[in-house]
Amino acid sequence: MGSKRKAPNREARKADAGRPLEIGGGMAKSPRAPIRVDSNVILLLSIFVVALALRLLPIAFCLSxxxxxxxxxxxxxxxxxxxxAVDHxxxxxxxxxxxxxxxGYxxxxxxxxxxxAAxxxxxxxxxxxxxxxxxxxxxxxPVLLGLLSIGLLYYIVKDAIGREAALVAAFFMAVxxxxIFRTAFAYTDHHALEVCVSLAMYLCFMRAAASARKEKLSFKSLKKRPLVYAALAGIGMAGMVFxxxxxxxxxxxxxxxxxxxxAYDxxxxEDTEHLTVTGFIASLIAVTIVTPFIMACPAGRGFVVSALYLSWFHILYLAAIAMFFIAMWGLFRLCSNVKAPWFTAPLAALIGIAVLVASARFALPQMFNALEAGIQFLMGSGNVLVTIVEVExxxxxxGQFSFDVPWAYFSTGGLLAILGFAAFLFTRNWKSLKESEVFLLVWTVMVLLLGLLQKRFVYVLAVNVALFAGFAMYEALKLAGFYEHLPESRGKKASRQRGASITPPMVAVAIVSAILLIPILMSAISIAGSMEPYARNWNEACRWVDENTPKTSYAYSADNGTHPEYGIMCWWDYGNYILYEAERPAVANNFQxxxxxxxxxxxxxxxxxxxxxxxxxxxxYVMVDYRMGSPWAGVSNGIFENMPYLAGEDSNSYHMSYLMPVPYGSERKLDGSAKYYGSMYSRLFNGDGLGGRDGLGYPTNGLxxxxxxxxxxxxxxxxVFEYVKGATINxxxxxxxxLELWLNVTAPDGDHAYYSTTTAGIDGAYSFTVPYPTSSTVGIVKTGDAYTIKSGSSSIQVQVSASAVDNGETVVAGGMQ
Structure with a gap:
């Protein structure tokens, strides 16, 4: 009889459950375990989907x-x-x-x-x-950069607070x-890159600093992990410069x-050498990358120091940061060795920095002027800057105190961020803050100051608003017990036992969250789903100019010696439209x-x-639009007053107010003054250059x-107006x-009349200069068969050829009694 094999007990079966079965000399395949996807990954991917959908909304109106x-x-x-760049x-x-x-410029x-992009x-x-x-x-x-920025913020918050808070912060940045408005489809601007590169730089620097402290990095003991992150942070610094x-x-x-x-260390x-090594390596890498590129630039070859473009300013700035880290380390170590009070070193550093900046005014005046110009830019000072709405x-x-902009761009997220920031301050252990926690506080304070100074920086402030709005929501969810019901928090057994339990606090938080999120989503859809009201018309007009006016040479030449044949007069807000869509030179553009x-x-x-x-x-040519008019003349958000201001004149002289009788009293009315209606802008846009009567009812001649x-x-x-020599009628x-002169003019908006008047001299001679030929189609404008010139009861008809107008020729009219 063969011996009976003893059945393995339960513990043995459990121990053997994960082992492969041996059959003969080979090995049997065990059943493959199901692939489990971390719920945080699914949530993060879902956030990316929401972010992508919102940022692609402009496709609905921007494609043609x-x-x-x-x-x-x-x-x-x-x-x-x-x-x-694509061509070269x-x-x-x-x-x-x-x-x-x-x-040129x-x-x-x-x-x-x-x-x-190229x-x-x-x-x-x-x-x-x-x-x-x-x-x-x-x-x-910009959409791709926006999605990448969300991912970078997730990792910054994950390192500082935790992955649950990071997910909520990422969601807020997504919506x-x-x-959204700087990272939406067709917002092709460098602002999305600024945010993305800065977040990558911050993430790498903070990871470098944290690992440097943990591994006790020093100049004598260099460790791979913190050095790699420091080098990446340096690359990020260089990327910011570019x-x-x-x-x-x-x-x-x-x-x-x-x-x-x-100061905190x-x-x-605590010793600070690890931070010094991190900062020095990062800034050294940055200055090493930046220097050869700047040396190849015109400003670099000319040893120009300016913060407005790539120049020696950036080399000196990065080099100064490297020296800052060395000096701070030496100063703090010296104060530690002599057992000075902890505040001695930071106070001495502040005094030293102030002395160096003051000395730069005399030793490096170009550097000092560049710093001063940067401060003036942040403060929004300067003739042109004060006329720009986004610099307010x-x-x-x-010029009026208003919540309109913060509410439009942050909505209830701004209120949540304030609560979140307060909660963050309240919940920290101030005696043992992590590097990442200190960074979040300093970073947020600086960005808040930046955003308060100029509304143009709302896209920068958006990151920190999303961060702390997310933290506020995270704390609320945590207090409601939401995270305790997640499978990752309770394990499988607890999950089966309490799987779908919903508590009243969770319901309350869900309702409040929905109420707070609705205004944010509505504002996000409104901003992403609508375009500037003037965009379509300027695109259409510029494309018409491109197709119907003489081409200019060297449209994409970077040669300083090239000279196009003619330019287009415009207000600076619209110059970039003309440069790209019309491919014509612009007198003024958005570089001011x-x-x-x-x-x-x-x-x-x-x-x-x-x-x-x-x-x-x-x-x-001259191009004008309605928005260039004055609010005093009924133009909502009109910008006309910027023109006399930048020309050095009193803007108030271009508008007026008066009392108009109404039943039971009078009513104050606002309007442009005679100077406003007599300006070239008003005569062109309001009167089409045709003359007749201006906005106040006074007679005016056609241009x-x-x-x-x-x-x-x-x-x-x-x-669009064409500037011509004009034909002279004698x-x-x-x-x-x-004498009065008329010419029938038909435009898409109806029939008009070109009108002008003059007085005959003592010898009876008179003269008119006119810009339209007769019996012609000029662009989309059709003209009548002849000019009519009338004096008293007498009148004559005069025909004017296109060549006479273009070449400034004289046309002799018949006599009139």
């Missing part, structure tokens, strides 16, 4: 048969540079003869954003992308309007944090070039003064050298008699 309509103004110049990769134009025409924007366009287009491919890829780049000319602000956050961390009596403080709207001449042109009270500016700027050739339809039409009439 002619191309993509980009958001706001600056994306149009980015597109101009991206197209150039990896070179970018540092000079543009189409800007500030006819003088050096381009100060750092290159990284445009090179990224590189991706070349990849997608397999080396030779068409304009449509370039536009589609460039429009998608916060202030984050992303935005305000990079010193973002890099300055690391310097400010480091100063506070040095001194307070706790956060709680200001057209040509502003003074443009301002003097549009407020000119006589045509001769305006003509002199047109000749000086070699401009052949002699400007003819309407195109206008868009809608509430804010864009009108004739004879009774001495001293009044």
């Amino acid at each position: 048969n002619e191309g993509i309509m980009f958001s706001e103004f600056d994306p149009y110049y980015h597109m101009r540079r991206i197209v150039y 990769f990896p070179l970018l134009n540092s000079f543009d003869s189409y800007v500030n025409y006819p003088y 050096g381009i100060s924007w750092p290159p990284l954003f445009d090179l990224i 590189s991706l366009s070349l990849i997608v287009g397999l080396g030779s992308p068409g304009r449509g491919t370039i536009e589609a890829v460039s429009a998608a780049v 916060l309007p202030a984050s 992303s935005w000319d305000g990079a010193p602000i973002f890099i300055g956050v690391i310097v400010a944090y480091s100063f506070i961390q040095y 001194a307070f706790r009596g 403080p956060l709680f200001s709207n057209n 070039t040509g502003v003074e001449d443009a301002a003097h042109f549009f407020i000119a009270q006589d045509e001769a003064s305006a003509n002199a500016i047109m000749e000086k700027r070699n401009a052949k 002699e050298h400007y003819r309407l050739i195109y206008m868009t339809q809608g509430k804010d039409p864009v009108k 004739g004879k009439a009774a001495p001293g008699s009044k």
Whole structure:
């Protein structure tokens, strides 16, 4: 009989459960365990899906048969540079003869954003992308950067607080309007890159600092992990320099944090060498990367020091940061060795920094001036800056205290962020803060100051608002017991026992959360799903100009010696539209070039003064729109008052108020003054240059050298005028008699009449200069068969040829009694 095999007990079976079965000399496959996906990964991916959907909303209105309509103004110049970069990769134009025409202008924007878009366009287009491919890829780049920024914020918060709080913060950044509007489809601007690169820089630096402390990094004991993160942080610093000319602000956050961390470590009596090594390595890597590129730039070769474009300022700035870390280490170690009070070192450092900055005014005046210019920029001072709406403080709207902007871009998220920041302060252990916690506090305070100074920085403040709004929501969920019901918190057994239990606090938090999130989502959809009201008309008008006016040469040349044939007079807000969509030189554009001449042109009270500016700027066309009008004349959000201000005149002289009788009293009315209606802008836009009567009812002559050739339809039409020599009509009439001239003009908005009047001289001679030929179609404007000239009961008909108008010829009219 064979022996019986004893059955294994339960413990043995459990021990053997994970072992492969041996059969003969081989091994049997055990059943494959099911793949489990971490719920946090699923949630994070879901957040990315929501973020993507919201950021793709502009597709609903920005796509057309002619191309993509980009958001706001600056994306149009980015597109101009991206197209150039695709054609000349990896070179970018540092000079543009189409800007500030006819003088040209050096381009100060750092290159990284445009090179990224150009590189991706070349990849997608397999080396030779068409304009449509370039536009589609460039429009998608901000979306990709926005999604990447959400992921980076997740890891920053995860390191500082935990992954549950990180998920909620990532969700808020995904839906916060202030984050969406700079990272939405077709917002092709470097602002999305600023946020992304800064977050990558902060994440790497904080991980470097934390691991450096843990591994006791020192100059004598260098460790791989903190050094790798420090090097990556240095690459991030260099990336910031190549992303935005305000990079010193973002890099300055690391310097400010480091100063506070040095002081905090001194307070706790801890060594700071690990932080010194981290900061020194990061800044050394950054200056090593940046220096050769800047040396290759015109400003670098000329040893120029300016914060407005890549120059020696950035080399000196990064080198100074490296020296800062060495000096701080030496100072704090010295104070520690002599057992000075902990505050001695930070106080001495502040005094030393103040002395160095004051000394720079004499030793390095260019460096000091660059720093001073940066401070003035942040404060929004300067003639042009004060006219820019986005440079106003956060709680200001057209000079009045207002919650409109913070509510539109943060909504209830701003209120949650305030609560979250307070909760963060309350729940920290102030005697043992982590590096990441100290950084979050310093970073947030600096960004808050930045956002309060200028509303343009709401997209920067959005990151910290999302962070602390997420923390507030996380704390509320934690108090309600939400996280205790997650499988990861309770284990499988507890999950089976208490699987779907819902408590009253959880219900309350869910209801409140929904109420708070609804306004945020509504605002996000509103901002992402609507375009600027003037965008469509300016795109349409510029494309018409591109197709129906003489082409200019060197459209994408970076050569300083190129000279296009003519330019277009415009207000600076719209110059980038003209540069990209019309591919014509612009007198003024969004770099605020040509502003003074443009301002003097549009407020000119006589045509001769305006003509002199047109000749000086070699401009052949003028483009205007409704928004350039005055709020006093009923133009909502009109910008006219900026023109006399920038021309050095009193803006108040261009508007007035008066009392109008009404039943049972009088009512105060606002309107433009005679100067406003007599300005070139008003005569062009309001009167189409045709003359007749102005907005106050006073008679006015038609312009002699400007003819309407195109206008868009809608509430804010864009009108295009051609500047011509004009034909001169000479004739004879009774001495001293009044003469009137008419020409029927038909435009898309109806029939009009060109009108002018003059008085015959003592010899009976009279003269009119007119901009329209007769029996012609000029652009989209049709003219009548002849000009009618009337004096008393007599009248004559005069025909004028196109060549007479274009060449400034004289047409002799018949005599009139």
